[in-house]
Amino acid sequence: MAMKNAVEVVVDGRVYKISGYESQEYMHQIAVYINEKMTQCHNTENYRKQSSDQRQLMLSMNLADDYFKAKNQAERLTAELEKKERELYSVRHDLIEAQLEIENLKKEKKAGSGQNNRRNEQHEGKQNNAVNAANNGNQKNGNNTQR
Template sequence: MNTMNDVEVIINNKRYTLSGYESGDYLQKIASYINTKHTEFKMMESYNKLDVDMRNILMQINIADDYFKVVNQVKDMNEEADVKGNELFDLKHEVIATQTKLEALQKEYEKLHNEYNEAQKTIIKLQTELEDSKKK
């Protein structure tokens, strides 16, 4: 079982201890993401005029927005992967069917080629017999 990790991070110029079963690097990445969001919002003059509660709500809404956009991207990518998987499945079956037809055609070719060779032998034999009968 995984062990709990405690990692000290700085978010918005304040020190926090994050705890989780994820790696310390992962927890630092989360803190970095939140700091990036804070930096983005602090650049907006209108954000700085809001009270603390409204800033927090705005931050939460934007983080949730990012989350749902990524969830939708993953959903779209999974749907696209399913479509591509189905296409690949169909193509594999088409290849198998084509290989089966090719094998059947190769067998038919060999059969016809053998019949042709036998016919050639028969022709030569008959020509020889004809020539022999003409000589007599």
């Protein structure tokens, strides 16, 4: 288990010794934030006219307001991030499909060109056979005429 850290902070002009599992720097940041909120409240005329309990309630309400605004923003950003991740997933999926299609087309083209080469070879073979047959026929005719 983590050890507690103890630190002295000044809040509203008073020194408090507090402890917690967070770092001392973090606890100082919290104290600074509270002091800033208290200063904002003290600078409003109505706040100064209120009783101590009312001022404490107003400060608490302001802190809660900041918390809920930050929480709502975090939720909105999380929802936006999830939407972007879904869009990115869809784009990646489309990209993979396109890559597979390209690979299939390359294979088909390669297979097709192999068939074309075989067809060309067969065609050339038939032409060569025809030429050879014609030459053989000419040679036979030529040989017959020489006799």
